Amino acid sequence: MxxxxxxxxxxxxxxxxxxxxxxxxxxxxxxxxxxxxxxxxxxxxxxxxxxxxxxxxxxxxxxxxxxxxxxxxxxxxxxxxxxxxxxxxxxxxxxxxxxxxxxxxxxxxxxxxxxAAVGEHRWGAAKGLDTFVYMTIGTGIGGGGMVGGQMLHGLVHPEMGHMRLPRNPEVDPFTGACPFHGDCLEGLASGPAIEKRWGTSAKLLDADHDAWRLEADYLSLAVVNLVTTLSPQRVILGGGVMHQSFLLPMIRERVLKLLNDYVQSPAILNDIDSYVVTPGLGDxxxxxxxxxxxxx
Structure with a gap:
């Protein structure tokens, strides 16, 4: 070689x-x-x-x-x-x-x-961008990315998987699986959280199961939080949970609804399918x- x-x-x-x-x-x-x-x-x-x-x-x-x-x-x-x-x-x-x-x-x-964000920037879905977010949704949930051409580090490093989200106990009585925070994003939407809430692996849940509506709700809330705080040029969602092909369109639909035309960018308003994407490098x-x- x-x-x-x-x-x-x-x-x-x-x-x-x-x-x-x-x-x-x-x-x-x-x-x-x-x-x-x-x-x-x-x-x-x-x-x-x-x-x-x-x-x-x-x-x-x-x-x-x-x-x-x-x-x-x-x-x-x-x-x-x-x-x-x-x-x-x-x-x-x-x-x-x-x-x-x-x-x-x-x-x-x-x-x-x-x-993973570095890899996507060099060879994948973030090539040519200087501000983007990469998130993985699997055994855990984590996020990284770049702002103004510099990788995000700061005090320690981003812990996007532990952002706090609104949870309606009447809709979702599950109190979360994170040993540190309970119902943070990872505690509500990671693979183990799905399995603990529903009693079976995410891989075994049908496409019309209520689990996926809830999953799309939580992940779209996370995406909107990142859009409004970091203003990324693209959001990349990877990890095993995102292998469900029907999940990404559900997230895109909810992101548009939650933003409610507030972020006035053609990248979101006219081309959401190219804005919230899966990794160019795949797994x-x-x-x-x-x-x-x-x-x-």
Missing amino acids: SGPLYGAVEAGGTKFITMVGSGPDGIAEQARFDTATPEVVIPQVVDFFRQAQAKHGRLHGVGIGSFGPVDLDLKSSTYGYITATPKPGWSNTDLVGPVREALDVPVAFDTDVNA KAGILGSLALALD
Whole structure:
């Protein structure tokens, strides 16, 4: 394979994906591991890269996009750590250190959703834009993006999945699944929240089930909150829950209704189908975004 090779890690709440390559059309090796304990998974990741280097040559760097919260402060003693996460067994886990020490290469680190946003900006649905939002709706809900050409970080990093939304207890008596906030966006609309509320996996619910009306309501509220606070040029919705093809049109319809013609932009008023979209990189947005972190 021509060109320098880089490593990538998409650290998710359900699975870790690892990759070695130079871009979307230059993937040399890829693997997937269940998100067990750090003591199991991190050695698997390191071993994958060691074997890949033995086969393909030395890596020039590694990018890691991780579920969070994470410490992104380069001056912090816990830079590269997953901090107070809802994922059992993963709080205060050093991700960057073991990879950097084992491979002796530079390691770029960001949230999984910021990484996916970088990938979408470089190769996908946000190419050519300087202000956009990427959200993933799956095992958890997270959001990242870019404003004025700069990735969103700030105090720590965006936690869009934990925004608070109005919930009518008469319509939705479910009090939420988030261990920190109960009925925040993630607590109401993530895959586990759907399963806990209805007693079955989202994958098994029919298209006409009440679950999807409620899901579209919550996700459209979140999109409108982001439109009115960040004024993105596009909103990208990824993750396993968005695999339901009927869900995106429901969200678009509700976004228009909630905005009520207040945001006077042709991108929304005349072309909502191109404004609220799914990832151009599909399910590879996260891992390719982590590769883009390494390339950058």
